[in-house]
Structures are given as structure tokens and as C-alpha cells.
Amino acid sequence: MRATQVRPTGAERTFGEDEIIVTKTDLRGILTYANDVFLRISALTEDEAIGQPHSLIRHPDMPRAVFKLLWDTLKERKELFAYVVNLAADGAHYWVLAHVTPSFDARGEVVGYHSNRRKPEPAAISAAGELYRKVRDEESRQSSSPAGLDAGWRMLQQTLTDRAQTYEEFVWELTNGGRS
Template sequence: MSDTRSGVRPSGKERHFKPEELIVSKTDLKGRITYANDLFLDLADFTEQEVLGQPHSLIRHPDMPRCIFKMLWDEIASGNEIFAYVVNMGKHGDHYWVYAHITPTFDAKHQVIGYHSNRRVADPKILKEKIIPLYAELRKIEEGAANRKDGMNAASRVLAQKLSDAGMAYDKFIQSL
């Protein structure tokens, strides 16, 4: 599958970082990158000049379900924090998994003015046993629909039903893994 960035395709090569390291980025309200730490830049093979002002989706991997991103954006736009497993893709198609903590950034009047994300190493066992199969199922639903919006909505309904069947909200599901 091709990414929207100039035909960049996933290379199949996974990149890793150390458990004590932390990827940090900040965006404005529209998701444009305003800050990226050195680890972000190193893993994604971008320079600071290449990412500043660009949409954070610059590192979106095509295997990442759109319904998960919609849920993330809905939560943080509402002023809530969220934790999620995310697969990102670097400039040359290499990927890396993260356990992300995404929070809104507030001004002195408690208005959301941007977003902040800290990402840690994702647990490989959780990825293999829970997240990768779930994301593959959601992507299959998304890709099987007549259009992108219908696919995202159908996958969102499946995810909501799975969470309902488990008797937990998304944040509790993620914390239970």
C-alpha cells in the first residue's frame, strides 16, 4: 500500500528505540508540528526543518486504522488525554511502534491551544497478541467499504461493539493490556 507522501511505501523494516527514551512532539490545533525532539527526528529520518509546520500525519503509517486516529482526535479536541498504540512510518518507509500519551495543551484561560505527545516503547507481546490483530481487522473493514468515510465509520462501530462486549471504555481497554 502506498502512503500519500510522494509514493513512499512501507519498507517492512522496523526501527527501535530504548525503553528509557521518550519521543516528544507538539502540534498546533490543526495538527501541524511545532516541536519535535531529536529522537522523533532520528527515528523518522527527518530534519527539524522538514517537519516544523507539517501535519503530524507526515509520519502516519498506512496500516494504522483511520478510526483510531478519529477517536484520538475526538478525545484530545474535547480536552481529554488519551493513550494509544500507534505505528508510525519514517521518511523512507521504515516503521516504529509506540505507546503514545497524547494530551491537549491549555492556555491560562484553560482553552486548548495545541497538543503534546510523549511516546514510549510499545510492549512487543501486547502488539503481537492484541494490537496488531485488532488493527488489521479494523483496516480490513475500512478498506472493504465503498468510501473512506464509510469504512472509518464501520470500523469505529466494530471497535465500539468490541469495547461494549468487554464492558470497558477505550482508555480502560488500553490500560488493561
């Protein structure tokens, strides 16, 4: 784990459209595999990454309500596509379009999680960032962490209801440049 809290520098890092960030975790979200693209973009060595919680790269601008959605979806043994901003070990941030899936053994039991991440379009980053700012601001207005998560979750769900969309539909609308 990081010895000190990494502070965002505001520097943005990107990766190639032909590159894919890949990680695998166990059931608790502990990294068991990280490809070279992940290591380069996150500014971590393999020794610094493997065995650590995937939340090691969590950016403070990411609303907790989106991670609740992620974990709730995975617990249902379903996949999720999500826009995520991550924090590298050197304080740079990078946006990804993440595809997170449960990993199953031969008996059909979930044994961990696998995530592929691609470079998102700038317009998708802008739209996701706008929604995430509103949800995060709602989370931070609350007096406790649990109340913040509940308030952020309600705001995320209400925003999607107002748009007559699921989160997945929101992601695909952004991914398709506004074309459904």
C-alpha cells in the first residue's frame, strides 16, 4: 500500500487508442495481475501493484456511488461498463472506459474480477465528469460517509431516472457520441 496519500497534481495522462489496460483481482479486489500498460499509466511497478487493493488507484474525484453500482452489479454476477477517472502513483490522473466482469472457475463459481480499459473520447469524459461532479458534491455535503454514499446513490439514480436511462444506457450514449 502507498506509504503516503498521493495528491492529484492536475496533470492528465493518456494512452493509445490501440492499447488496453488489463487487471485481474481476487474476490476482495486485491490485484493479482496487471499488464504493462496498467503499470506504465498508473506509474506503479509490478511489485507495488500486485497484492494491493485495486482502490490503490482510486481518484478522490470519483463518486463512491459509482463504485457501489460496480460492486452491486458484480455481486449479481453481471458485467459493467463504466467511465472512471484513476489516480496514478505520481499524482497524474487518467480516464478510462472500463469493462469489469466476474471471473468464473470450471464449476461456475466467481473467483475474482477482470477489467479491460480503453481510452475514452474527450466528449464522454466531459459528460461523465459533469455527472460525477454533481454526485460527488452531493456525497461531500453530508455529515457522515454512510450518509454521503446514500445521498450520492439517490442523486445518481434520480439523475438517471430523469434521463429515462439506466447507467449502462448512459455509458453507451456517451460511447456512441450521443447516438443511441
